[in-house]
Amino acid sequence: MFSLRDRKLAADILTQIKKAEVHLKFMHVCGTHQDTLVKHGLDVLFQQAGIEIRQGPGCPVCVTTPKEIEETLLLAKEGKTIATFGDMIRVPGVTSSLQQIKTEGCDVRTVYSIEDAVLFAKKHPAKEVVFMAVGFETTAPTTASVLLRKPPLNFSVLCCHRLIPPALQAILDLGEIKLDGFIQPGHVSTIIGAQPYEFISKKYHIPQVIAGFEPLDLLMGVWMLMRQIQQGRAVVENEYSRAVDLQGNRKAQLVMKQVFEPMDVKWRGFPLLPRSGLRLKKKYSSYDARLKYEGMLERLASEEFAEPVGCLCGDVLRGLISSKECPLFRHECTPETPVGPCMVSREGNCHIEFLYSKKESMPQ
Amino acid sequence: MCLAIPGKIIKLDKKRQTAIVDYGSGTKRNANVSLVDVKLGDYVLVHAGFAIQTLDKKEALETLALFREMLSLQEAP
Numbered sequence: 001m002f003s004l005r006d007r008k009l010a011a012d013i014l015t016q017i018k019k020a021e022v023h024l025k026f027m028h029v030c031g032t033h034q035d036t037l038v039k040h041g042l043d044v045l046f047q048q049a050g051i052e053i054r055q056g057p058g059c060p061v062c063v064t065t066p067k068e069i070e071e072t073l074l075l076a077k078e079g080k081t082i083a084t085f086g087d088m089i090r091v092p093g094v095t096s097s098l099q100q101i102k103t104e105g106c107d108v109r110t111v112y113s114i115e116d117a118v119l120f121a122k123k124h125p126a127k128e129v130v131f132m133a134v135g136f137e138t139t140a141p142t143t144a145s146v147l148l149r150k151p152p153l154n155f156s157v158l159c160c161h162r163l164i165p166p167a168l169q170a171i172l173d174l175g176e177i178k179l180d181g182f183i184q185p186g187h188v189s190t191i192i193g194a195q196p197y198e199f200i201s202k203k204y205h206i207p208q209v210i211a212g213f214e215p216l217d218l219l220m221g222v223w224m225l226m227r228q229i230q231q232g233r234a235v236v237e238n239e240y241s242r243a244v245d246l247q248g249n250r251k252a253q254l255v256m257k258q259v260f261e262p263m264d265v266k267w268r269g270f271p272l273l274p275r276s277g278l279r280l281k282k283k284y285s286s287y288d289a290r291l292k293y294e295g296m297l298e299r300l301a302s303e304e305f306a307e308p309v310g311c312l313c314g315d316v317l318r319g320l321i322s323s324k325e326c327p328l329f330r331h332e333c334t335p336e337t338p339v340g341p342c343m344v345s346r347e348g349n350c351h352i353e354f355l356y357s358k359k360e361s362m363p364q
Numbered sequence: 365m366c367l368a369i370p371g372k373i374i375k376l377d378k379k380r381q382t383a384i385v386d387y388g389s390g391t392k393r394n395a396n397v398s399l400v401d402v403k404l405g406d407y408v409l410v411h412a413g414f415a416i417q418t419l420d421k422k423e424a425l426e427t428l429a430l431f432r433e434m435l436s437l438q439e440a441p
Contacts, residue, residue, distance in 0.1 A: 006428055012435055032367050060366070085412070113413025115396060135412070138366040142414045145398050187366040190409060190417035220431050227438065242424035243409055243417055252399045252416065347366075 004214040013219040018049045020226060025178065026051065027171065027319050029058030029164055030185035031347020032213050038356045040215045051222060054177070054319035057167045058185060060135045060160075061087045061345040062317060063267040066305035068160050069093035071297055072132050075158070075289065076106040078296050081124075083109045083117035084132035087345040092338065094305045114146050121155035130289045134160045138187045140278055141252035144259035147284050156289040159279055161260070164188050165196045166276035167267060172204050174270075177319045181225035183218070184210040186240040191256075193248025194236045205234040212240035259284055268307070268341065269314025313340035316349050323353040330354065368411040370419055373397075376404050385410055 028034070034055045037043045046053055057063050070093050076082045082098060089098040089110055102108040107127070111117050114131055121129040133143045140161040147157070168182060184197055189210045197208050207228035211221030221239045228234060238244055256278075265277030280288045290297060307314060311333075312326040323329050323342065333339040335351055342348035371385035374392070381398040385408065396414045408415035 004424075004427060009428060009431060009435075013431070016435060016438060030366055058366075113396075115413055136366060138368065138411050138416060141399050141416070142396070142412050145396065145414065149398075185366060187368045187409065187411060187416065190368075216428075216431065220434075223435075242420050242427055245417070249399060249417055251401070255399065 004212075004216050006216065010216055010219055013216075013223050014045060014049060017046075017051065017223055017226060020230065021050065022226060022229070023050045024052070024180040024226065024229065026053045026181045026183055026222065026225060027056040027177075027179050028053060028183035028185070028211075029056045029168065030188070031055075031059045031345065031352070032187070033058070033183060033185065033211070033218065034347070034349060034352050036213050036215055036218055038352050042215060042218055046222060051226075053183070053222075054322070055316070055349045056171060056319045057267060057270070057317045058164075059317075059342065059345050059347040059349070060139070060162065061085075061091060062313060062341040062348050063162060063167075063269070064088070064091070064134050064160050064341070065266050065268050066094050066307065067266075067300065067303070068132075068158070069097075070095065070300055070303075070305055071290075072098060072130070072158060073101060074296060074300060075130050075293060076101055076108055078293070079107075079128075080293070081107040081109060081120070081127045081129045082132060083111045083120065083129055085134065086110045087347070088132060088134055090338065090344045091341045092308060092344075114142050118146055118151045118155055121152050125152065125154055127154060129155050130158050131155070132158045132160060136162055136164050136185075136188050137191045137256075140260065141191060141249070141256050144255040147259050147280070147287055148255060151287070153286060156287050156292050157280065158289040159260075159277075161278040162265065162267065163262070163276050163278065164192075165200070166273050167270070168197070168200055170267075170270055170273050170276070171318065172200070172206070174318065179206065179319075180229060181207040181209070183221050183225070184208050184236070186210060186212045186217070186244060189238075189240065189244045189248070191249050191252045193244070194238060194246045195248075197236045201234040201236055207234045208236045210236065210238045210240050210244050212243065267317070269317040308339050311340035313342045313350075316342050323350040324357070326350070366411065368409040368416060370407055370409055371395075373402055373404055373406050373408060373415075376402065383408075383415065385415070
C-alpha cells in the first residue's frame with residue numbers, strides 16, 4: 001500500500017545519529033516496535049551509534065499478573081467457557097495454564113476479536129462465556145464498543161485492560177533505570193493522541209516521540225529524540241502523522257469513558273500502580289465477571305501468587321535487563337517450553353529475541 | 365496485541381457498522397467500524413477485528429519527503 005522503505009534515507013539518518021557521538025538510553029513500550037528493531041537489526045545499528053533501546057512494559061500479555069491468570073483458570077475449572085487472545089492461552093500460571101486445562105477438558109477458546117466471543121455466547125445460550133480482556137488503550141475500546149451494544153447476559157468480561165501512561169510514570173518514579181527518552185507506541189497513540197503523555201515531559205523533562213512501525217519510522221523517531229536532546233527540549237512529537245492524530249480517536253475515547261473507570265492495579269514486575277487499570281462502570285456490572293462470579297473468585301481474594309522460580313520477566317519488563325541476560329533464556333526457557341510470559345507472547349521481549357537472534361550470541 | 369494492519373475498505377455496511385477490508389494479496393476480512401468515521405475506499409488500521417483509525421493517504425505519501433527535509437535542515441549550518 002504505502003511503501004516506506006528507502007535505503008539511502010535510512011543510511012543518511014543513521015549517519016547523522018553516528019556523527020552526533022551520543023550515549024543515550026531510550027525506552028519503547030510496544031512489542032511491534034521491538035519486532036521491527038530486532039528483525040531488521042536496528043537494535044545492533046543503534047548500539048553501534050551509542051543508543052541503547054529497551055522494551056519496557058509494552059506487552060499486554062506479559063504484564064498480566066499471575067493472579068489474573070489464576071482467576072481465569074478458576075472460572076474455567078468451574079465450568080465457564082473462557083475466550084481470549086491466542087498468546088494468553090499459553091502463559092503459564094502458578095497452578096497451570098489455560099492451554100493445559102483445555103487438554104484436561106475445560107472449555108477454552110482462542111478468538112481473533114471480542115466479537116467472536118460474543119457470537120459464540122449468542123449461539124450457545126446455555127454456556128456462560130467469560131472473555132479475558134487483556135490489552136492497552138488500543139484494545140480497550142473494542143471491549144467498550146461491544147458492551148455498549150448489549151451482548152447476551154451469558155457473556156461477561158474479566159477486565160484486565162491497562163493504561164500505558166501510568167506505567168511510564170512508574171518506570172521513572174521507580175528510578176531503577178536512567179532514561180533519556182521515550183518512543184511512544186503508535187497504535188496506542190492512535191486512540192489516546194499526544195496529550196496523555198505531556199505530563200511526563202513537563203514533570204521529568206523527558207523527550208518523547210510517537211513512532212510508527214516501519215524501520216524508517218524508528219530511525220526517524222530516534223533521530224527526533226536525539227534532536228530534542230541536542231536542543232535541550234523535552235516535548236511530545238509525532239513521527240507517525242499518517243496514522244496518529246494528536247487529538248487521538250475521539251469516538252474511541254468516548255466509548256471507553258462510557259464503559260470504564262480507572263482503578264489501581266498491579267502489573268507483572270511492578271507494584272500496585274495508581275489508576276493504571278480499567279474496570280467496568282456500575283452500569284455494566286452485569287457483564288463484570290469479577291462481580292458475577294464473586295462467590296467463586298472469593299477464595300483467591302487474599303492470595304498472593306509468585307512469579308515462576310528463576311523467571312526474570314519482571315526485570316525485563318522494567319527495562320533493567322535484556323532477555324539475553326536472563327540465565328533461563330534459551331536454556332530452560334524457550335518458546336516451546338516458556339517459563340515466563342515474555343517468552344510466550346509474540347510481543348514479548350524474550351520471544352522476539354529468541355526468534356531473530358543467532359544461537360552464537362547466547363551466553364556461555 | 366497492539367498489532368494493527370492497514371487495509372482498504374472495499375464494502376461498507378453503515379447500518380451494521382461493519383466493513384470488508386482488503387489487506388492485499390487476496391486477504392479480505394470483516395471489520396467492525398463503530399470506532400471510526402469512514403467511507404468506501406478509505407484506508408484503515410485494523411486491530412483485533414476493529415478499525416481503530418483511518419490512515420491519511422496524503423500524510424503517508426509525504427512522509428519520506430518530510431523526513432528528507434528534516435534531515436537536510438539539521439545538516440544546514
